[in-house]
Amino acid sequence: MKLGEWEVETYPMHKDGEGVWSVTVGPIPPGIYQYTFEVQGIPVIDMTNPVVKAGTSVYGSVLEIRGEKLLFDQLQEVPKGDIHILSYTSSSLKRPRKMYVYVPDSYYTNPDRTFPVLYLRHGGGDRESSWTEDGRAGIILDNLIAARKAEPMLVVMTHGLTDGSWSGGSTVEGMRDLEAELLEDVLPLIEQRYRVRKERSSRAIAGLSMGGGQAYVMGLRNLHLFSSIGQFSAGILSDGAFDHETYLPGVITNPEKVNRQLDLLWISCGTKDPRYKGHRMFVEELGAKGIHYEFHESEAGHEWPFWRRQLHDFVQRLFK
Numbered sequence: 001m002k003l004g005e006w007e008v009e010t011y012p013m014h015k016d017g018e019g020v021w022s023v024t025v026g027p028i029p030p031g032i033y034q035y036t037f038e039v040q041g042i043p044v045i046d047m048t049n050p051v052v053k054a055g056t057s058v059y060g061s062v063l064e065i066r067g068e069k070l071l072f073d074q075l076q077e078v079p080k081g082d083i084h085i086l087s088y089t090s091s092s093l094k095r096p097r098k099m100y101v102y103v104p105d106s107y108y109t110n111p112d113r114t115f116p117v118l119y120l121r122h123g124g125g126d127r128e129s130s131w132t133e134d135g136r137a138g139i140i141l142d143n144l145i146a147a148r149k150a151e152p153m154l155v156v157m158t159h160g161l162t163d164g165s166w167s168g169g170s171t172v173e174g175m176r177d178l179e180a181e182l183l184e185d186v187l188p189l190i191e192q193r194y195r196v197r198k199e200r201s202s203r204a205i206a207g208l209s210m211g212g213g214q215a216y217v218m219g220l221r222n223l224h225l226f227s228s229i230g231q232f233s234a235g236i237l238s239d240g241a242f243d244h245e246t247y248l249p250g251v252i253t254n255p256e257k258v259n260r261q262l263d264l265l266w267i268s269c270g271t272k273d274p275r276y277k278g279h280r281m282f283v284e285e286l287g288a289k290g291i292h293y294e295f296h297e298s299e300a301g302h303e304w305p306f307w308r309r310q311l312h313d314f315v316q317r318l319f320k
Contacts, residue, residue: 003035006301030067034060055126073136078146079105092180102138102155116202116319117154121211128159151319170236206230208307228264230314238278255290265293270300
C-alpha cells in the first residue's frame with residue numbers, strides 16, 4: 001500500500017490463510033490521507049471505499065482519521081451551508097459548463113442580508129468540484145464562520161480548463177477565454193441568482209496551481225472588480241518565464257495604483273514544492289517593482305493539505 005499525497009510512504013501487505021491481504025499502519029496523526037494499493041506494479045484504488053480523490057483522473061482513495069480534537073478541515077457540529085450546482089453556457093468557449101457555489105447557513109437565516117463573494121479556481125489536474133470534495137472549502141468555511149473567524153461569504157468554484165490540459169488554462173489565449181467567461185457569464189449569473197454585494201470591496205479571487213496563475217492574472221487585470229487576490233503554488237509564475245507585460249500589459253508599471261486598489265495580494269508556496277525557489281524569486285521581483293504583497297510558506301509540497309490550510313488562512317483576511 002502507498003500512503004500519502006506528496007511524500008508517499010510504502011507499506012508491504014501480507015496475505016493471511018484465507019487469502020485476504022492486509023496491513024497495519026500507524027499510529028499516524030489525525031488528518032485526510034490519500035492511499036492506493038499496488039498490484040503487480042499497477043496502482044489500484046480501494047474498491048470498498050467510495051471516497052476517492054478525483055479530478056481529470058482518479059488519483060487514489062481517501063482515508064480520514066479523526067482525533068479527539070477535530071481539525072479545521074473536518075466536519076464539526078456547527079451550522080452547515082449548502083453547495084449548489086449551477087449550469088450555464090460559456091459564451092467564450094461555446095460549451096455547457098457547471099459551477100459549484102458554497103452558500104453559508106446565514107444566507108437563509110438572515111434573509112435581508114447581502115454577502116461578499118470569493119471566486120475560487122482549481123488546479124490543472126482538478127475540476128469544478130475539486131475545491132468542494134478534495135479542498136473541503138464548504139467545511140472550512142462552515143467552521144470558520146461558526147467560530148466568527150471569517151465573514152459569511154459565498155464561494156464560487158468554476159471549471160478552469162479550456163482544452164482538457166493545464167497548459168490550455170495557462171496560456172494568454174486560454175486565460176482571456178476564461179476571463180471572458182468569468183466576467184460575461186459567471187459574475188452576472190451569481191449576481192442575478194443570489195443576494196450578493198456588487199462593489200469591488202466585496203469580491204475576491206483566488207486559486208491553486210493553474211488556478212492560482214489564473215486568479216493572479218484575472219484579478220490584476222480587473223482591479224475595478226476585485227479587492228483581494230490569493231495565489232497558491234502557481235507554476236506559471238515561478239518557472240522564470242512569466243512576463244507581466246505579456247499577461248498584464250501596463251499593470252505592474254503602475255505600482256501605486258495596484259497598491260491603492262488591492263486590500264490583499266496573498267502569495268504562497270510549500271517549501272517542498274519544486275516551485276518554491278521560483279516563488280521566492282518571483283516575490284522578490286514584485287517587491288523590486290514596488291508591489292505590496294504577503295508571502296506565506298510552510299513545510300509542504302504541491303498538495304491539498306497545503307492548499308486547504310492556505311484557504312483557511314486567506315479567507316480570514318477577507319471582507320473585514
